Amino acid sequence: MPRNSFEVFSRRQFLAGGAALIGSSALAQSDDEQAFDPLRPPPEPEPPVQRNISAFRAKSWRPYFDNLRNGAILVDIDSRALHYWSANEGTYKLFPSSVPLSDDLTRRGRTQVVRKVEGPSWAPTPNMRKRNPEWPAYIPPGPDNPLGTHALYLGWKYYRIHGTHDTRKIGRKSSNGCIGLYNEHIAELFSLAKVGTQVLLI
Known part of the structure; x- marks a missing residue:
């Protein structure tokens, strides 16, 4: 394989591997952020707001x-x-x-x-x-x-x-x-x- 071709191939391998590493790190961080913590349970969902605009009339x-x-x-x-x-x-x-x-x-x-x-x-x-x-x-x-x-x-x-x-x-x-x-x-x-x-x- 010519030297120039090897350099291009190696550079591509490095970039692809780096992108995969960064992606897996981001996924791991996202999973950690979404993990359930028993000491800090997720907040209760807020009840739906009842609109009363139609009732506000003369x-x-x-x-x-x-x-x-x-x-x-x-x-x-x-x-x-x-x-x-x-x-x-x-x-x-x-x-x-x-x-x-x-x-x-x-x-x-x-x-x-x-x-x-x-x-x-x-x-x-x-x-x-x-x-x-x-x-x-x-x-x-x-x-x-x-x-x-x-x-x-x-x-x-x-x-x-x-x-x-x-x-x-x-x-x-x-x-x-x-x-x-x-x-x-x-x-x-x-x-x-x-x-x-x-x-x-x-």
Whole structure:
């Protein structure tokens, strides 16, 4: 075999062998990365997200209230929406909301606005402290307050419709029982609702 031919052949053998070695190394690394580690099991698959866009639409107050005396607020937990009607039917508002994390934290039924606070302070309930002992006992009004800029206190103890500085929560199951709105929306609702406004959570 001529010298030049041998050199070409040897070079080809080297390149092919090197490629095979690199390929087998990459495969081994891939297998190691995918191997099951009993100390670090794979994460549970996330449940499918239920889309609720079709449910986020205007509603009539009549199926839910006998009248609009003092105005009315309807919170639809499933569609994560809050509806407001003024007493004279001249104003209707529809806002996206956050809702409780789980069914055991969710309360449904009729109540009313019993107090309005601009710049609310916040303290966790006894049950919250049990679940989260690291939480502070009190947070004054301000950017760190989980109630945002305004709060409507309901007739049920510890339940409120309030704002939030964490806008990621809106449209999600993210609260410990309250209903959350964007700060600009709760400010608008705060100006419309009054003490005595009817509230229904469904």
